[in-house]
Amino acid sequence: GTMELVISVLDANDNAPQFNQTVYKVQLPENAIEGTLLVRLNATDPDEGLNKEFSYSIVSSVPAGNRDLFRIDPKTGEIRLTGLLDFEVVHLHELQIEARDKGTPPLSGHCSVELEVLDMNDNAPEVWVTSLSVPVPEDAAVGTVVALLSVSDRDSGANGRVHCSVWPAAPFGLVSTFAGSYSLVLREALDRERVSEYEVEVRAEDGGSPSLRARRGVRVPVSDVNDNAPAFAQAVYTVLARENNAAGAELARLWARDPDEAGNGLVRYSGPFRVGLYSGEVSTARALEEADGPRQRLVIVVRDHGEPARSATATLSVSLVEGAEAALAATGSLSSSRAGLRLEEGGAATTTTNVWLVVAICAVSSLFLLAVVLYGASRWAPRAAVLSGPGPATLVCASEVGSWSYSQRQSRSLCVADGAGKSDLMVFSPNFPPPPGPAAKETQPEPPALLDT
Template sequence: MCLQHNNFSLRLKLLVIFIMQMAADLVLSQLHYLVQEESKHGTFVGRIAQDLGMQISDINSRRLRIVSKDGTDYFQVNLQNGILFVNKVIDREELCPKISICTVQLEIIVDKPVQIHHVDVEIEDINDNYPVFSSNEFKLFISEMKLPGSYFPLEGAVDADVGTNSITNYELSTSDYFTLDVQTYTQKSKSIQLVIKKTLDREQNPAHNLTLTAYDGGKPKLRGSTHLHITVQDVNDNAPRFDQLYYVVSLLENALKGTVVTKLNASDPDEGENSEILYAFNKLVPQQVTSVFNIDESAGIIRVVGEVDFEKQNLYEIEVDAVDKGHSAMTGHCKILVNILDINDNEPELTVTSLNVPVPEDSSVGSVVAVISVLDRDSGLNGKVDCHISKNVPFKIISTLREYFSLVVDGPLDRERISEYEIEITATDKGSPALSVTKLIKVPISDVNDNPPTFLQTSQTISIKENNPPGSHVYTVYAFDSDISQNSFITYSIIDSSIDGIPISSYISINPENGKVFALLSFDHEQLTHFQCQIKATDTGLPPLNSNLTLYVFIEDINDNVPAILSQFSNIESRLLEKVARSAKEGQLLTKIKAIDADSGYNAWISYEFKDPARNIPFAIGSQTGEITVIRSLDESSTDEYRLSVILKDNGDPIMSSTVSLVILLVESGQELPEERKTQNRNNDDFSDANIYLILSICLISTVFLITLISYTILRWHKYTQEINELKQHNFCSSIAGSWTYSQQRQYKVCLNGGPPKNDLILFTPSYPQTGDAISANGSLASDSTGQPRHPHPDWRYSASLRAAMQGAVHVEGAAILRGPPVGLEQQWPTVSSATPEPEGGEVSPPVGAGVNCNSWTFKYGPGNPKQPVPQIPPDFPENFIIPGSPAIISIRQDQPSTQSQKSNFITFGKKEETKKKKKKKKGNKNQDKGNNPADNSDQ
């Protein structure tokens, strides 16, 4: 009874431990499914997506997948409906040969966002295995001295199934002497004993043949049987007995060889050899136990002889026999349970379950990069693991679920700065001493389009020679992009714009792949000197980025235009016709050839020279100015006409030239060809297109000036009226200048070429006879015999040196009309057309021609007019006097001409209030008058 009670208590304890272990396993699992072993492929297991609360449509987008901890693929998930199904036939006995509850642990991983769910699939056993005995026949030797109730351990059958499908009971064939006693310690631990019902009598029945049958609890029940051949022995009738039938021992793993596990003690009531006991492992003990433990047969001490590893096996069941030395040896039996205690002898196992690389450089903080599984085969604190990563990286590691950790982004990423990170992940357990493992993973950073194409400069300047062939390559632009792959592929384009209404695409084009710029047409520097365009570089990223380059294009001039004389300078069919008086002096300027070249720069510098000049021509031409001057006296010339060819050369490479014909006619003073005058008048009336714009501009400016001047005149009119009324009491001396009178209006200054204006109006008096020519005391000029003022001699001739400037810009200034109050318009200043052909007259040179001040009048006496003495002004004659009836002041100055034989008197008309200013300018006017002498004009 005591033995049965102990067995019941032991079985109860084992049952409680087993139930608690099952409950703990179920709690640790989020989902638990049950499927029978040997299920066919496609067998339904469970609705994973529905049980996890996921929508069917989100399975693919969130990248649901299944991972088995042991790497098997017994199960798969249908991504269309979220059903977990059997992928491969499972043999529970092969998968879990020593575990009563066979569970396949699965990890359901969802990547977007990262989630991990644990799923335990329990493999339900089916009754597909028969109970099997190790042998078809067992031989037993039993002494006849055994008393009824004696029992003998039998080797039980083995059923690979578990639970109710495992062996539930044994049956023994009918016998009067033997019965079967089955003791259950745990679900899988049963003790089968053959019990003697009554005393054996070897003489009556020396042997017994029985059949032992094992039944399992499955449906239908399966069975297996073996034969027991029992031999009844005589002699020794007492078997050794252990002090305990059941021993429980604890042993640290990795125990050294020779470590004592326990010492057994058995006793035999017999005497002599029948009481001497030998200890040995039961023959039913498997080899995996005998390779680890050994027993001393005489002392009963069990020692460690092999490797003890908690992770391989944490519990050993050892059957020990105690055999006496009697003639008929008797055996006592006991069982030893050796529990292996864990120590921290296993490093954590670190596995990267999911690695989402490369990581985009614009990933937000918290983005999951990798899921890491850390497993430590130790138990307790020895199996608990913490993870950490290397410092100074924009990542961190966080714990997610059980032994899983996530590597997440913890800072900004920039692929252009660091394209790949090497992260050391260290897993350390909490054992003592702690063990750790380190794993290096590489996390490449993928590129995003965050850098626009960049030009080395924001603007570039290039030059293209004109007359380039259309389609020629003129320049190559280059931009670089810090990104890579597709984000760094750059295409070039020209931003739409126009030049004078013409699209820029008509001028240039660009290769979008290599940035080569091509000229689509042949440029002409004379039509287009420069332009600019915008070139855009765009990458192919999403979204695309771009930047602009301003390209300044200058058209470089080449020498492709021949020098040409200005049309207004040629008078007869591209032929220059010039006449010169035979009396022209050496060094006198005859004319100036004005030519232009449509090119620019050095290509437009023109030089002039005579083509094959004769040695005896009396003319020379300035190589740079084109001025033709007299180099020797013309009186010695025997011909009246010179036909010269002037070569116009530019300074380009190669040099281009043209030729113009020049005809020089030698004439006497006052002689002019009518045909030439008509041609000159006709040429003067011709205007080029360029002159039209110039004339329009001058007219516009003159109109504004006249409006301003009229406004000013109206404001000042009242003051002038008062001054005139005060001066009416004086009488105007009409003998001073004849019909040349000074009007009451202010003199107008007309300046067409920007020369400095003059406020003085200077009257040049002709040469008067020495006798009878004097200025009266009241300020009147000397008169002739008829009492009229002496008129200048009609034979004044203007200097031939001024003809060279007649083709230049016109500068007319200070041309005032003298009017007398009672007379009106009497006579204007002499013009070129007013010269008379009288042989005895003089000639006046009017202020016409380029750069000639109109105040500079040059008087020249003809060859038939002897130089006449100039009347001397009395020293007591007042310098300033007032003309009666006029608001003007007459200032008389006497200047010494360049030669002692020629003298002129100057009478200056001006306003009263400007008298002082005229005095200050007297010295300057004298110098100017000197420059207007015929001798000085030769230098012009």
Template sequence: MVFRWSSPEARCLLLSLLLLAFWEEGSGQLHYSVPEEAKHGTFVGRIAQDLGLELAELVPRLFRLASKDRGDLLEVNLQNGILFVNSRIDREELCGRSVECSIHLEVIVDRPLQVFHVEVEVKDINDNPPMFSVKEQKLSIPESRLLDSRFPLEGASDADVGENAMLTYKLSPNEFFILDIIKTKDKDKFPVLVLRKLLDREENPQLKLLLTATDGGKPEFTGSVSLLILVLDANDNAPVFDRPVYEVKMYENQANQTLVIWLNASDADEGINKEMMYSFSSLVPPMVRRKFQINERTGEIKVNDAIDFEDSNAYEILVDVTDKGNPPMVGHCTVLVELLDENDNSPEVVVTSLSLPVKEDALVGTVIALISVSDQDSGSNGQVTCSLTPHGPFKLVSTYKNYYSLVLDSVLDRESVSGFELVVTARDGGSPSLWATASVSVEVADVNDNAPAFPQPEYTVFVKENNPPGCHIFTVSAQDADTQENAQVSYSLVERRVGERALSSYVSVHGESGKVYALQPLDHEELELLQFQVSARDAGVPPLGSNVTLLVFVLDENDNAPALLTPPAGSAGGAVTELVPRSVGAGHVVAKVRAVDADSGYNAWLSYELQPTAGGGRSLFRVGLYTGEISTTRALDEADPSRQSLLVLVRDHGEPPLTATATVLVSLTESGQAQKVSSRALAGSAVQEAALVDVNVYLIIAICAVSSLLVLTLLLYTALRCSAPPSEGECGPGKPRLVCSSAVGSWSYSQQRGQRVCSGEGPPKTDLMAFSPSLPPCPVVEVEVEDQSVEGNQSRKVGCYIFIFVFCVVNIFSHRIFSNIYLRIFLFFEYRLYSNVPSNTFVI
């Protein structure tokens, strides 16, 4: 495939290769050039394409230019990515007489953050003509001057640089003078008049010439000055300096009256024509006259004002020496003073913040700020290095020359450190070095990285039953280590079902304070333990949360009176009627009152009292305090009334105690009457005699079977009770129990610790609850109660279930005597299992 270099494709390819090579050579810096005085909208370069950025991402990524110089001179069209001229660019105004002139741009794009450096060179155009400082230069030349005498002229100046400032001079045609050019080390040119024909004042007292200066630009510009030459009569010899040009080097910031140079001139004349006076030429600018002074008699040039390398690094002083002849004659020389730089300027630090505050989850390498440093000195005095203190999680990265980026070097944690005070120190390479600092405050912004935390995972709360609706029972509180909305905690219930009802029908929690309220009165008989969770959630995005468990124990109150068991069918008016032979002795059980209480603990502990009646039955009968059995106190006699009405009061041990009453009617009968009653009963049932014989046979069989079952049950129950292995060794502390004690007989709660009861004959018992009347009543407070061990009670539960089953069978198929015997045998074995309990301990 053959390319034609004149084709557009070939030119584009060549341009791309050149840009690529230029990019690699500039270490990531783009270089463009634009002529000064370019019109608004002039194309500079396709900056987006050259930086490898897509046009569609310029606006979303916040593409922008930053410049510490003149940021409004250039602009970028975000639609096509072209860099164009935005306002007038004057190279002379921007860079003065400097040969190199460029605009430094920083291109910044976000998401992710990137910083590019672009140098736009401003090229000079020939827009300034040569200028002379005066419109007319006057020269006084004696007619006696010899041929080839030289008379220096003030040259023109051009604000442009390069070829546009290369001046050529031309003198108007005349017969007396020609023009010669003197070149200095700085490649400047000074015009000098050279006398080619002797002057005759009488013939030509004055001459008018025109000096024209032309620059090297295209198109070229010219400037001119009039030369008025006055021809003087008399003095033949003019003073002459040792050298036409003197060069002096000295450091800046010299003190006043410091000697710069001592000029020396000589005159070949004699007498007064040899006496000379030194002075600055009329062409010396006022600014130079202020900086330096000359001694007119000795020719000493001294410093008269502050001289600063940064203001001007060189001075050109034209000096005249004039004799006192008549007419006086003048000699000329040029003194070039070159200033040497000293380290007298501290560095300057400019910080441009980009991403403040910094989120604590910012990635390592995130650019926090851009830092630029500068120093007006030159050479090593202007070479600046930067350092960061303290280092911490940040570091400085050099991006280009005197430009740095403050980047994140490690992860942040606002909960540990919420802010940093950084100091950027810039130090130059002078001796001694000078330095400057700049402070950067970096605030760490919070993110939601901490969930609300409760002090403990579970709380135990005790609430008395029958509480008023809406009462406050507990307050949960969670703390969040974050700030602002990330630390705003709200509370809510974790909804679940409690039986057939929703949890929210029992309790509620205030969303802000965390206070837990009981919405309805709680009933211990219906619900002993209410277990639920409260959730704490912050307001962050996304929100974080945690849960806490509440164990609400409903404490029993004495709100149920004792209830009497239903009297047998046929009893009159709910009273129990018992027939008692008069032949019974003392201690004979005539009846038994049974009552139950729906409460628990002391509130369900019942006692029985026999109330005095009008019949005086109180002295004849007594009732068991805790059994409810009514028995005779003495043997009956004929004098005792035949009908006795007993009133039994059943009382619980609650505060205040609740009571119930039962009426027992006792009929005293003679033995013969009892037999007669029995005979009549037998005679009345003669018809059923055959059936009764069959029933008795079945009864005997049932009694034998139940007796066998009784023995088997006792053996099985004893084996289960004694063979259950302890869960925690033979002896030792058991799990905490809820111990209730009261000196006045009411229930109260305290946090005690149950102990295993150990005996030498059998395993330790863990299902005891002891009550000590010496302990003070415990206030109802929020304490932690651990559940009882399940393993230690399994054997007892099995035995109790078997006992209940057999007891029911005995009551159904046998006489009450057998059931009583069975009950007493069971209680005896149960007591034997606890025979090692101290005598002063009450055992339930």
């Protein structure tokens, strides 16, 4: 007879899960948000039943410690982000994935996931001052290195390429020494009297889109050198000095300006007369006399304390006056001159003072001339009949031993009226030449006639 045997082959867990790829390569930008899907893995197991069922898990990660950035679904094999990526920290992640079935004993298959992080322009450039040589002397040569700077950008590629510039563009510039290093150098000559300190800004901009910028401020003070000589506002000064004035009397006070600072701008005065070393006060060492001459010319020298010392000169013209002229000068020109000898910066105040000085002198002179004219007119009018009346004119010359200013010879005409027992005398400047010698003497009345009037 025959027999039909049905043999059922029971499945044994003799097949491990198999991935369709040994290595999965994935790229994600570093600004990917949390929950972003990296990859969906696919594995199969030809066994049946429980031997066919398996689950996915992350076994390890490289670098170690970054495993918490990823989460895998044990059933679907989906890997998602649970944190934020940073290209500048880790730009390549490698995950070891395992698929383990539920057979006895369980079998497993493996694959790896390589995640490449793509750089984004999320880092601005950084500028650091590594060396600074300040203050810079104002006579420093063009090309002098003022500071060394280091520039970097953590991004890569175009995002990490940095272009640097300096503002303001003058008088400093940047020179690239090697990758990431710059020198701040002097491009133009300095002048401390014009600008004593510079606020320089170094600007850095990367090549990303949009580009990111950074800036670093550098304060550069300029030190002074003695490159300016003292200067008077005018080259010549004129003052009036009274004859027989007291020794030590102040003639004038001069001012000179030096734009340098500290010792380079401290000036001292010197001259043939007594001159205040730091005040500029010019005074007489003794009383001035007529024998000293009517005019003195003093050369005043002013020197600063720089190295080397610089100097300037001014001429002080001193005119010797006496008597009424000195009084008149004291009223107008002398006081104005002494007040006007203070030199201010820029010379504008001195020019204004000199204008007022001229106006004051003209005003005083006009008033004096008007007073003389009025006085002469008042004295002349009542005596017109005497001048036109009969009687010879008598010419009288004043002696040199008189009280006339400067002891000069003066002539006056004395007219005597006939008839009345008493008459007034009037003295005035002659407007006709004196009569010739003998004839004049014959026509003159006797001296007693002068006494009778």
